[in-house]
Amino acid sequence: MLVVNGITKRYGDQIILEDVSFAVNRGDRMGLIGPNGCGKTTLLRIIAGLERPDSGNVTFQPKGLRIGFLPQGLHVPEDTLIGDLLEPHRVELAHVETELARISDQIARAEGDDAEALMAVYDRTLDRLTFLSLQVSESQAENVLATLGLQDLGLSTPVHELSGGQKTRLSLARVLLSDAELLLLDEPTNHLDIEMLEWLEEWLARIEGGVLIVSHDRTFLDQTVNQILDLDETTHTVRVYDGNFSAYLAMYLTEREKQMAAYRDQEYEIRRMRQDIAHTKEQARRVERSTIDDQQRRYAKKVARKATSRERKLTRYMKSDQRVEKPREGWRMKLEFAKPKHRGQDVLITEDLAIGYPGFEPLLVDVNLHLRAGARVALTGANGLGKTTLLRTISGSMDPFAGRVRLGPSIQLGYMAQEQEVLDPDRSSLALIREAAPMSETEARAFLHYYLLSGEDPLRPISSLSYGERSRLMLALLVAEGSNFLLLDEPINHLDIPSRSRFEAALSMYDGTVIAVVHDRYFIQSFATEVWVVGDRGVRVIL
Structure with a gap:
């Protein structure tokens, strides 16, 4: 194809x-x-x-x-109707229906050869109408819209009334319906x-x-x-x-392990050869210096020449394509989050909690949750049902409609919002960490290394860091501040696979309690000790 x-x-x-x-x-x-x-x-x-x-x-x-191409973003005139976008034949269908009615009126008034010619045009137009009618399936379009959470949008809705997320899903629906x-x-x-x-x-x-x-x-x-x-x-x-991806990852890691083993064997052999060459040269020099016997001196020079020849051969090998390169440090890794060590202390209890926004119906009601130390919760569910609102209520930045939220003793809560604008773009990671906790520069660098920020990264301004690096920095700041209970709202949402893997590697070293809003099932499977599913105005716990 x-x-x-x-x-x-x-x-x-x-x-x-x-x-x-x-x-x-x-x-x-x-x-x-x-x-x-x-x-x-x-x-x-x-x-x-x-x-x-x-x-x-x-x-x-x-x-x-x-060919059906789904770009990142929907690029059409803002006054385009959803129906015209999903079913491009609809406009032509309406035109052909009008044309067929016009021809029918002409036939009713025509006679003789004119009538026969018009009948031929009528038949061709009718064939086109039949073809277009088969292409337009309003029920299929509505089914796709409903599945993608756009069921409240009529086919006559203009694109400019849609949010960014709705436009993305509409663009997907358009491609899927394009045949x-x-x-x-x-x-x-x-x-x-x-x-x-x-x-x-x-x-x-x-x-x-x-x-x-x-x-x-x-x-x-x-x-x-x-x-x-x-x-x-x-x-x-x-x-x-x-x-699939898992098969690729396993194959890649196996190949990398073999390359690393070959590289280590090679480096060992290179060191052995260098030591042997150096030892042989030194032995030849000692013989030359310690004797005046011409035969022994000639033999020592011969040994030295052999050592020099071996040295040149090693140099050629080091520059050749035969040399095994050291595998580059990469993002591809398989992580296993350790099982929580301490599950006794209560971290969070909600009692008959109802949450939402003033002036609107509650998003969630009768929420009763009990979270113990060390738990890692994946908070998931359909968009717009109250996941972020629940985190904000737990953090204390929103008041509940009813019920209450209780945190355990000695719990210090850290909240990582979706937005990264809270980071000063002109400051460096090193400066922010040293401001968050009393550390020397060496200690701060060592701490940031655990969050895969090393080399010159800690000295760069925040504005030059990628989304993934900023996410890991925000996690590091919360831990440095002493947070033992983290609320993470879509922490990997805008990250590519390498950045997600690195964030997971950083998070795997945290032994506190975590609630993370995520839709990434790969992350959920490796990370979560329990899953909270938001839906039907409540929260269902899956252990």
């Missing part, structure tokens, strides 16, 4: 893609992964024909292949809750064509793809792995 051959793309002097080649066949589900900014979206746009490569080509088989044979999906899981994600997975499983997906949702990739395209940020090339 799709052949990408030797694609290279540069922006100025910066290489984005270099000699990228792969193929998508019918039935293939390919996941394109890599850090933010490495060129994934650029590659999709080149395939979709929205950008031109510097070299290489994209071929479709057959040539008229129907495309090849889908190019750039972050299709944005703004989808778990129920919507599971519906999308089932939808994609039924598609007979090919799919190329850019996603940071690892469980979604596990459920939907049968191949992984790993776009390397250093070489700017892709490598194809068979299987």
Whole structure:
């Protein structure tokens, strides 16, 4: 269906893609992964024909292949109606219906040859009307809207009335209803809750064509793809792995372990050879200095020449392609959160809690929760049902409608909101940590190292840090301030897979109590000791 051959793309002097080649066949589900900014979206746009490569080509088989492209964001005129966007044939259908009525009136007044000619036009117009009627399925469009949480929006609603999240889901609905044979999906899981994600997975499983997906949702990739395209940020090339994300990760880690073992063996052998060469040279020098016997001196010089020859051979090997390179430190890791050590102390108790916003009906009622020390809670559920409101009420930044929230003794609560604007963009990580806790510079650097902020990172201004680095810094600040109970609101929502893995690595070293609002099922499975599901104006606890 799709052949990408030797694609290279540069922006100025910066290489984005270099000699990228792969193929998508019918039935293939390919996941394109890599850090933010490495060129994934650029590659999709080149395939979709929205950008031109510097070299290489994209071929479709057959040539008229129907392509559905989901970009990040909905780019249409603001006065476009939802119905016209989801069913582009609707406008033409209305026009053809009007035209057919006009021709019918002409036939009623025509005679002879004119009537026969008009009948031929009528038949062709009727065929077109029949075809368009088959393309327009209002019930299917409404079903997709309902599944994506847009059921309250009529097909006559203009796009400008939608929120950012609604526009993203509408753009997804548009592509899914396009009857495309090849889908190019750039972050299709944005703004989808778990129920919507599971519906999308089932939808994609039924598609007979090919799919190329850019996603940071690892469980979604596990459920939907049968191949992984790993776009390397250093070489700017892709490598194809068979299987889903978990199979890719296992294969990558196995290869890395083998490379690391080979690298260690090589380094041991290089050290042994260097020591042997140095020892031989020194032995030859001692013999030359200690004797005037010409034969022994000639033998010592011969030994020295052999050592020099071995040294040159080692130097050539060090510069050759045969040398095993040390594997780069990467984000790919399998984490196992340790089981909580202490579960005795009460951390949080809610009693008949009702929460919401003044002037509106309560979002949640009769919420009775009991949380003990060391627990790690994944708070999940559909969007807009009260997850963030519950965290704000627990933190004390919102008052409950009814009931009460009780924190255990000696509990120091830390709240990490979705917004990162609370960080001063002009300050450095090192300065903020030393302000939060009495540490020397050495101690602060060592502390930040645990949160994967090392080297020059602690000295950089916050404005130059990535979203992932800022998230890890916010976590570090809460821990440095002595928080033993963390409320994390969508801490990995805008992070790519590498940044999510690094945040999880930082969080795995925290032994306090955590409630995290998350939709990432991969994170939930490895992190949570219990799951709180918000729905039907209540909270259901799953242990």
